[in-house]
Amino acid sequence: MSILGKPINRTDGWAKVSGAARYAAEHTLPGMAHAVLVTSTIPSGRVLRIDAGSAEQVPGLLLVMTHQNAPRLPDETRSGKVQPPIGRVLSLLQDDQVHYNNQPIGVVVADTLEHAREAAARLSVEYETAPAVLDFDEAKEHTHPPDKVLGEPADSARGNLQAGLLAGSARLDALYTTPYETHNPIEPHATVAAWDGGRLTLYDSTQYIKGVQRIVAQTLGIEPDQVTVLCPFTGGGFGCKGSVWSHVVLAAMAARQAGRPVKLVLDRNQMFGPVGTRPITAQRMKLAAMSDGRLTASSHDVLAYTSTIEDWIEPSALVTRMLYASPCQATTHRLARMNLGTPTFMRAPGEATGTFALEAALDELACQLGIDPVELRLRNYAEHDPEKNLPFSSKSLRQCYETGAERFGWSRRNPQPRSMRDGDKLVGYGMATATYPTRRSPAGASAAIDEEGHVRARSATQDLGTGTYTVMTQVAADALGVPVALVRFELGDSRMPEAPVSGGSTTVASVSSAVHAAATALRMKLIWIASADARSPLHGAIPDQVGVEDGWLYLKSEPAKRERMSSIVKRHGKGPVEVTADAAPGHEKEHYSMHAFGAVFVEVRVDEVLGEIRVPRVTGVYGVGRLLNQKTGYSQLMGGIVWGMGMALFEQTVYDKRNGRAVNGNLAEYHVPVNADVAQIDVLVVDEDEPHANPLGAKGIGEIGITGVAAALANAVYHATGKRIRHLPITLDKLL
The missing domain is CATH 3.30.365.10 (Aldehyde oxidase/xanthine dehydrogenase, molybdopterin binding domain)
Structure with a gap:
């Protein structure tokens, strides 16, 4: 019977309740320093001066990075514009402009979090303020259409609206409003950045591992394969972690300038502004x-x-x-x-x-x-x-x-x-x-089985607490035909096969299709290995003639002729049998x-x-x-x-x-x-x-x-x- 649909417990449940599940901010590296994001206190204008004199008296201070000393980014990304909508217009300390209250204007790095916070609090910032629009009723007086709305035209029309309104015997004309809302996952945004020569490793709380890899690389002017992004667990996202925000790149910039790994975790108040909101x-x-x-x-x-x-x-x-x-x-x-x-x-x-x-x-x-x-x-x-x-x-x-x-x-x-x-x-x-x-989006996955019959499936997706680990384990077990207890699904590493953003309710539809394809391809590969082996009871069989059951392959016409998958791998003698597969939508839409x-x-x-x-x-x-x-x-x-x-x-x-x-x-x-x-x-x-x-x-x-x-x-x-x-x-x- 299919394991799909069964209400099995979360495969990552024990790791979470025992504390073994490690989130972005819980990763520690040798020599790691702590960073605090400094944000603006005005909504519009520019930074005239940042006096770090008092901050420099704090023990353990390593770096005060502002627009005056931040590394210069490549001309193509200095404006902060990178690959919308997942890549956003970022504030990366390349100029003195302030566009909203709580905008990043500096990063303070010290040997401990307490020292970093104290030094950040001692910074003295002078501004030149400019007029700001902060009232929605005032903003409504000047509007413009967006270019597109999720790829669709901003406006639509069918039929004759005015005639249709007049034709009705009952009419309604009403205004409804929804307020500003802020994502507040229990885990705030967090990034640990570490350089090894020209290679960058990021432990990031994200909904899009591969997006972080590409956008950070693009912003810094390096190749994507020079960036490794790791995210085994995300403590909630709900959309705000689907984009790459300023603090991720700033952590990488600060780590390079400080010459040591840097951890940057947003304060709860910093969740209100620099990492998105639902608009009014x-x-x-x-x-x-x-x-x-x-x-x-x-x-x-x-x-x-x-x-x-x-x-x-x-x-x-x-x-x-x-x-x-x-x-x-x-x-x-x-x-x-x-x-x-x-x-x-x-x-x-x-x-x-x-x-x-x-x-x-x-x-x-x-x-x-x-x-x-x-x-x-x-x-x-x-x-x-x-x-x-x-x-x-x-x-x-x-x-x-x-x-x-x-x-x-x-x-x-x-x-x-x-x-x-x-x-x-x-x-x-x-x-x-x-x-x-x-x-549904394109995705990739790999699947491998070893001599003990243990199966490992992988994809560079992420689990926001939604159950991705568990569901993909079920999909792999069902497609390959092995007990779910023998399957381990791994995610959270940008070096794994490509996976899309976990947003728009796409992860199951996209990644499960790839996992299903990889596990099915692995089953076919095992059948062909057995078919080509004169020592196998399945010698000479073609896939249509072979059934699968609980980790066994058998001839449908003679069920007694069967062999464990693990035995096929062991006799093959070349270590685990592995395949990689991709899955993408066709023309169904x-x-x-x-x-x-x-x-x-x-x-x-x-x-x-x-x-x-x-x-x-x-x-x-x-x-x-x-x-x-x-x-x-x-x-x-x-x-x-x-x-x-x-x-x-x-x-x-x-x-x-x-x-x-x-x-x-x-x-x-x-x-x-x-x-x-x-x-x-x-x-x-x-x-x-x-x-x-x-x-x-x-x-x-x-x-x-x-x-x-x-x-x-x-x-x-x-x-x-x-x-x-x-x-x-x-x-x-x-x-x-």
């Missing part, structure tokens, strides 16, 4: 529908902030283009420049924010029409992608609605707002659609639109007097193709739902409009859900055949879990209280 968005939704609920028109206009040094767009309207059958539609994306750090990918970038606006607007329309919110969605169900005019590769959304409504008990919902109570608590039910694109889908149902209880919101239960049902590990998969989906709760009720980075500094730049005041906020989460994945996306039929699940949750909660709050909150997060003051 203002989204205007227009919907029109006939009295029976069928949409006649829809539009979605997105405005988001970007920095003054580069464009980055939150692609919120892409979801509206494909989710419902609206004959007339227009979408736009616009950017407003502000003196804040550049935004970046954050779990389900675009879909998380976009589904809030779209799904809340649909709920408002359903209330206008007096149609059940689930029924309204079914009446506008898209049987094919209306934007691309392509069939979906697979779509189980109807089943998700039906199953989710039944499990949740949606039929018990009284549609009238403020009509359901439990004692002094107002009870509300809300729902929304979840969706996320199914993507020219023929199919590929997305995962789901339905989210939420119950809230709101204190009528205090406005306190509690979420006793959430039900999420998803169609995600083939789930490769039920335990890690359900965990991913639950984590996404929890984050959706945080997005709806808690998360907001607050910037001081006087100086652009995050006033809640810590985990004490940047609020996220904790155990007490999370009650029952019921997750189910429906059976779904996905024959087109990749060889294993798996869709990524890292991000779909957050989508739709914020809207479902906002819709439930309206049902409970009769108050429509269109601006996240839904805090007490907005209900009182």
Whole structure:
């Protein structure tokens, strides 16, 4: 029986609970020094002078690196621009310009972390300030379109929008906003850099090992094979570690200048600015529908902030283009420049924010029409992608609605707002659609088996805590036909076969395809070795005639004629048998639109007097193709739902409009859900055949879990209280 889909425990679980799992900042090297990043305290202007006199009195100080003495980078990368969007416009101490508060302006290196911190605190920095745009309302007065939105046009149109809006008997025109949000993985960004002559080794907390290798090499003007990047474990990323940020290159520059290995770990406050954020968005939704609920028109206009040094767009309207059958539609994306750090990918970038606006607007329309919110969605169900005019590769959304409504008990919902109570608590039910694109990138993997029958598979991917070690172990064991206990999957080393960024929910679809190809090729190689060996019971057999079972190869016509794989390797006498294979997408996206889908149902209880919101239960049902590990998969989906709760009720980075500094730049005041906020989460994945996306039929699940949750909660709050909150997060003051 296949091991795929089984809820086996994490293969890296013991290493994590025992402390053996080593993260970037936990690597120690002989003679290693400690670095502290120095950041600006103004949002715009330039550095006039940095006085290090007092800092130089600190014992153990090795280096104060600023724009005045930092190594000069090659002309091609001195501006900091390298390979967007994974490579960003970096601040690498090549000039005196300041573009946002908390921008890197120096690196202090000392023999201990305490000495480095003390020396950094003693630096005296003088600035020349310049006007700064720090208010989104002010920034909105001057906007521009991005060149592209994830490779798609910034704007889209089909049909006659104005005619469609006029044709509807019910109309909605509403503005929805989402706030600045900051990634706060438990492990902050961290890099250890060490030079050996002209070769650089980086221990980096990253979502893209190969990207770090290439971009750091390009920035420093050396060859990629001179850079080795190691990352056996990443303590969470959620998008912020998918790009290469300034501190990674600065650590390498400081290590070279100091002449010894350097460790640089960002303070928690430094997570707010120089390593990305989810940008604030203002989204205007227009919907029109006939009295029976069928949409006649829809539009979605997105405005988001970007920095003054580069464009980055939150692609919120892409979801509206494909989710419902609206004959007339227009979408736009616009950017407003502000003196804040550049935004970046954050779990389900675009879909998380976009589904809030779209799904809340649909709920408002359903209330206008007096149609059940689930029924309204079914009446506008898209049987094919209306934007691309392509069939979906697979779509189980109807089943998700039906199953989710039944499990949740949606039929018990009284549609009238403020009509359901439990004692002094107002009870509300809300729902929304979840969706996320199914993507795949080229990847490579190797697989080897030794004389003892132990199998080792490798790929230069990374595990963010999502279960990559475990799932790839299952894929290799299943494809080769050996017990999972005999397989070891290795990752986290740029010298291994190529793997893409762990972002966009692509890792399973991409890397598992390569691991499957490598393990299958290894099985074929073993069969041919045995077939060519007169001593083997399989002598003369061709692959189609050979079955595999629990580490044995056997003749299908005579199952008694069999041989252990380990015996084949041992008799071969040339050490482990190894193969390397690549896997890449073909032309399937020219023929199919590929997305995962789901339905989210939420119950809230709101204190009528205090406005306190509690979420006793959430039900999420998803169609995600083939789930490769039920335990890690359900965990991913639950984590996404929890984050959706945080997005709806808690998360907001607050910037001081006087100086652009995050006033809640810590985990004490940047609020996220904790155990007490999370009650029952019921997750189910429906059976779904996905024959087109990749060889294993798996869709990524890292991000779909957050989508739709914020809207479902906002819709439930309206049902409970009769108050429509269109601006996240839904805090007490907005209900009182």
